[in-house]
Amino acid sequence: MLRVASTCGIWLLALVATVPMASAAGSSAVEQLAKFLAEPDGQRGAISKQPFADQPLSRAEAARARKLLITDWRRRLHAERSAELASGSITIGDHTMPIFYRTFGKKPASGRSLFISMHGGGGAPAEVNDQQWKNQQRLYEPAEGVYVAPRAPTDNWNLWHEPHIDRLFERLIEDMIIVEEVDPNRVYVMGYSAGGDGVYQLAPRMADRWAAAAMMAGHPNETSPLGLRNVPFTLHMGELDAAYDRNKIAAEWRDKLADLQKADPQGYRHHVEIHPGKGHWMDREDAVAVEWMAKFTRNAFPKRIVWKQDDVTRRQFYWLAVDEANEKAGAELRAEIDGQTIRLTSDDVPAATVLLNDKMLDLDQPVEIIAGERTAFTGKIPRTIVMLAKSLDERGDPTTLFSGETQVDLH
Structure with a gap:
């Protein structure tokens, strides 16, 4: 045994x-x-x-x-x-991300929560971003969990949404699962100013990793909220934070999220606060976001998915995957499970892989996959050890292992 x-x-x-x-x-x-x-x-x-x-x-x-x-x-x-954690930094390829973390509260039976908190700064000298990192280390304190303040590997304006961030954050989450006994279903992302820019980008882009997300005083640039369908999202902005129209765009996102939730009442859970009389610094009024996020647990296998690729593309999103040829910026793929039937819809993704396990449906019974208006697959999908091992090695997430998969032509 x-x-x-x-x-x-x-x-x-x-x-x-x-x-x-x-x-x-x-x-x-x-x-x-x-x-x-x-x-x-x-x-x-x-x-x-x-x-x-x-x-x-x-x-x-x-x-x-x-x-x-x-x-x-x-x-x-x-x-x-x-x-790696004891060294105080994570290195992948040419990028090194220093980290600072503290642990709060008693560990629940299911494992600790993890809060990844991104600092502000951006296109500035290293010493400016270093100071912002130090500020972030003490800015928030959850009642329970591991609070991690990483230092961005670069000093660019887009320091938190460059392609290497996805890989570094995935490695950080995996390390915390293995070493600090973090619950993979209670991982949260948050950030202030340029860190808020990162939340706007990473919350929908890496939605399948988060239990919830909190954006403070940031700017979304070109990103879309569509991928937030299964991630509770809270947004905090000072009423007077007019630089780059941050306050106006925050109000626009409030309306976008409300419209998305109205059209899809089971999705797009959100809470938006525009803080009266506050500018870029909200005098810590935004700290209520930590408690708000902590109420939520990740839905690792949602019945409905909206996958909108960012300019930084990804190969997998929840229980969908694409190969390199179909990993395209701006591509949109929607999927839904109803009993033993899966429906896929996309105008610009010609093929995808559907990943499956027994938490999603009954693999002892035939599965039907409908692409658009046609049946693209009908049959049983076998469970295999190779598929379980592959999903564990690729994702480093022991709660989201898949035992079977099938490729589907969508057009």
């Missing part, structure tokens, strides 16, 4: 025994997976190359395989990610 223990907030994971083994030919895929994971890390080879990896699984077998893979994932990465 697998034993998982927690001491001082750090996971200590040990594979103390494995399922009794029959011969390789007669053992189940999950038994073979357990035997594979018990081997030394350097002697395993790629899981995708193993004979058991693409064997169809039952619902119970998929659940067992999922637990084995997550336990092994935590064990393999814990030392490395602990050292």
Whole structure:
């Protein structure tokens, strides 16, 4: 069996025994997976190359395989990610993001909350952005959770919505899940001024990562709110914050979000406050946003998705994915699950991959996928270990593993 223990907030994971083994030919895929994971890390080879990896699984077998893979994932990465957080920075490629974090309150049974809080500044000398980072470190205090103030890797005007930010934030979230026992369904993003610019961009762009988002005193530039369908979004702006028309645009977003929610009452949860008499600095009145966000838990598998690609594109959004050829700025794809039927609609995405698991629908029954007005797929979609392992390795999110997938032509 697998034993998982927690001491001082750090996971200590040990594979103390494995399922009794029959011969390789007669053992189940999950038994073979357990035997594979018990081997030394350097002697395993790629899981995708193993004979058991693409064997169809039952619902119970998929659940067992999922637990084995997550336990092994935590064990393999814990030392490395602990050292990364202890170093005070995360580096991916040519970009390094310093981080400061504090922990508040008692850890819930499901794991800690995580608040990523982006500083202001932008196109300014490094010392200006350094000071803004120091301000952000003490600006907000949640009742519970890990409060992280990262320092932007660059000093550009768009410091929080350049392409490398997505990768760095995903790595930060994964580190916090593994080391600080953060609940992946309680991750929040917030920011002030240029950090608010980042929230406007990253909240819809990375919507599948957030439980809620809070924008303070920022400017959205070209971004669209469409992707916020499943992310509660709060916006705080000083009534007199007229630079770059921030106050006027905040009011416009208030109206846009209200219109979107009116047309789709189950989506676009929002709360907008224009603070009377306040300019760019709101005298901490905006701090109420932290408590507002903390009320929400991420809907990891929403029944309805609106995916609007930003100028920085992404390969996956909730349970939809596209290949590189179809990863286009401005492209829009809508999807909805109704029982065992999935409906996809897009005028500019010719093909997509639908990712599935048993939390979304019953994979023991046939699935119908309708693209536009035609049936694009009907049939059962097998659960496999290779798909579970792929989604864990790609996303670093143990709560959003997918056990099956199918590609669909939309036009």
